Amino acid sequence: MPQLSLHSPLGDLTVSEQDGRIVALDWGWGRDQTPTPLLARARDLLDAYFDGPVTEFDLPLAPAGTPYQRRVWQALCAIPYGQTRSYGALAGLVGGSPRAIGMASAANPIPILIPCHRVVAAGGLGGYSGGDGPATKRALLDLEAGAAALPTSASRPHSRPINKSEHP
Secondary structure, three states: OOEEEEOOOOOOEEEEEEOOEEEEEEEOOOOOOOOOHHHHHHHHHHHHHHHOOOOOOOOOEOOOOOHHHHHHHHHHHOOOOOOOEEHHHHHHHHOOOHHHHHHHHHOOOOEOOEOHHHEEEOOEOOOOOOOOOHHHHHHHHHHHHOOOOOOOHHHOOOOOOOOOOOOO
16 A cells, blocks of 8 residues: 655654545554655645645545444534534534544544544543644644644655655
8 A cells, every 4th residue: 555654743644545545644654655646745735734825635535434434524524624513513413422423533544634633522622543632633723723833844854755764
């Protein structure tokens, strides 16, 4: 499965492709680096998202999940940049309970691109399964609110494949 990694303000990220669609986004640097046109486009869009000008991702996605999870993930993609919805509100749209929405969000194999960080608890932030958990969720929400002081590409390493001697 082709994959390509990039540096981000939240740590290294690896995007994976299968059959011409993005199937995963994982924290950490992937072992194999295959810069397909789709993965290079995803990397460039993620860089632009962290730098500010990109507010949505127009990429073909194919997350593996149950029909219910895919309905939840589709609803997550409908939440506009810079906005949030509660687990309860999303449950009202998709069906199920707030807990079921949280479990489907936690199973999201393509975080950030499928913006599960935009779903919050009725009384606070709620959980997040990527990166450093709720701190990563807060950083993404702050970025989208324009409140974050995330480094720009000029102050962080440029996204590029590197060899293992450069990156453990």
